[in-house]
Amino acid sequence: GENVEQHPSTLSVQEGDSAVIKCTYSDSASNYFPWYKQELGKRPQLIIDIRSNVGEKKDQRIAVTLNKTAKHFSLHITETQPEDSAVYFCAASKPGTASKLTFGTGTRLQVTL
Amino acid sequence: NAGVTQTPKFQVLKTGQSMTLQCAQDMNHNSMYWYRQDPGMGLRLIYYSASEGTTDKGEVPNGYNVSRLNKREFSLRLESAAPSQTSVYFCASSKGWGSFDTEAFFGQGTRLTVV
Numbered sequence: 001g002e003n004v005e006q007h008p009s010t011l012s013v014q015e016g017d018s019a020v021i022k023c024t025y026s027d028s029a030s031n032y033f034p035w036y037k038q039e040l041g042k043r044p045q046l047i048i049d050i051r052s053n054v055g056e057k058k059d060q061r062i063a064v065t066l067n068k069t070a071k072h073f074s075l076h077i078t079e080t081q082p083e084d085s086a087v088y089f090c091a092a093s094k095p096g097t098a099s100k101l102t103f104g105t106g107t108r109l110q111v112t113l
Numbered sequence: 114n115a116g117v118t119q120t121p122k123f124q125v126l127k128t129g130q131s132m133t134l135q136c137a138q139d140m141n142h143n144s145m146y147w148y149r150q151d152p153g154m155g156l157r158l159i160y161y162s163a164s165e166g167t168t169d170k171g172e173v174p175n176g177y178n179v180s181r182l183n184k185r186e187f188s189l190r191l192e193s194a195a196p197s198q199t200s201v202y203f204c205a206s207s208k209g210w211g212s213f214d215t216e217a218f219f220g221q222g223t224r225l226t227v228v
Contacts, residue, residue, distance in 0.1 A: 043203065044156070046218075099209060099215040102158075102172075103148075106155050
């Protein structure tokens with residue numbers, strides 16, 4: 001089955017700096033790659049996603065890039081703010097009638113003042 | 114519009130006890146899922162239901178059963194709880210059924226402790 005690896009497990013940046021989280025996946029059939037943000041004690045919430053027919057997608061301070069050949073995708077957060085502090089999960093799924101997501105193990109991002 | 118609602122939010126069980134986690138969604142989604150979240154391991158799929166009337170095993174199904182009661186509701190049952198099942202359980206739903214929109218929406222989670 002699909003395997004998703006995520007790095008780093010923890011990341012500390014100063015407010016205003018950029019943060020990059022990287023994921024690799026194993027199944028070349030995967031075509032949907034979402035990123036979820038989970039604040040402490042809360043549910044995971046989608047922040048951005050990308051499909052395999054697109055190489056990059058941006059939404060304000062957040063961007064995701066996908067390299068299908070290398071089977072890796074990355075989350076980029078620019079101008080980080082304290083409210084960006086959370087655990088971020090990447091995930092991957094294959095085409096089908098259900099969006100069975102395989103998640104990475106998460107990155108705890110700490111934005112310090 | 115409540116989205117995905119899980120009950121209960123917290124539960125403590127003794128080893129060997131049984132319980133059912135309830136999940137309901139009001140977004141008219143076809144597909145529903147149960148994940149468990151353990152420290153350092155991300156979220157792992159236990160069971161899923163691609164559409165009403167179907168259920169399938171995910172990555173970690175042992176010790177669990179599910180029921181897709183109708184299009185809205187998807188329950189997870191622990192028949193004989195074990196300490197290894199201590200975890201946070203999340204229900205999720207998505208449009209599914211061939212829809213290009215594959216975003217999964219999560220419930221608020223159930224924190225289960227088995228002692």
